[in-house]
Amino acid sequence: MAASYISVPRDLTKVKSKILFNLTKRQLICFSVAALIGVPSFFLIKSVAEVNVAVMGMMVIMMPIFFFAMYEKNGRPLEVYLGHFIEAIFIRPKKRPYKTDNYYAALMRLAKTEQEVEEIVRASMEQG
Template structure:
């Protein structure tokens, strides 16, 4: 009798649930979108160019959907990887200088801010006491 073995992945977080035809829900959606866009494009292209060219055009149109369905690297899908690339290449600044926040300088800024607040409070108290003197001086005793 021969023993049969079933391979069990060590990392169960990488296991994806299959919905139909041994494909995940994501793969089914991407393949369905590819078919919805690719097949009509084939028939439209076939009226203008030869069948071989129409087939090649349909394949070119459907390929991005296949890549979105199948490509995955380090647990990240194609659109996540593309998003990171667009962020790094176009959106974020190219030069990001290294800036440190000196703890002593932060303490000095905090102390300066506290002195400013104290000064504002003292001025407002002086104005308030000056107004009370004026108000009291106007009273008849």
């Protein structure tokens, strides 16, 4: 009898639990939303245009939702990438000045602060 092998992924954190029809919960939700939006749009478009135009319109409406369901890169879904894109383009300032804080400057500030503290302590000792 021949042995059959099943491939097991090395990183089990990347394994998604399947719920129904070998789809994840996220995919089921997105496909349901796409169907709830796409099927009525098909009938609305079909009432004013031909069937092939209605089918194409339904596909155009449903494809972005399918993309949200299926696209994932580096373990992050599409909305995370869109959030980063919107933040980088529209929210964050365009010009970000380059500021350095080198070790020598930090040591100089520390020495200056310690000198000021010594002067304050010395002045209070002379008065008291």
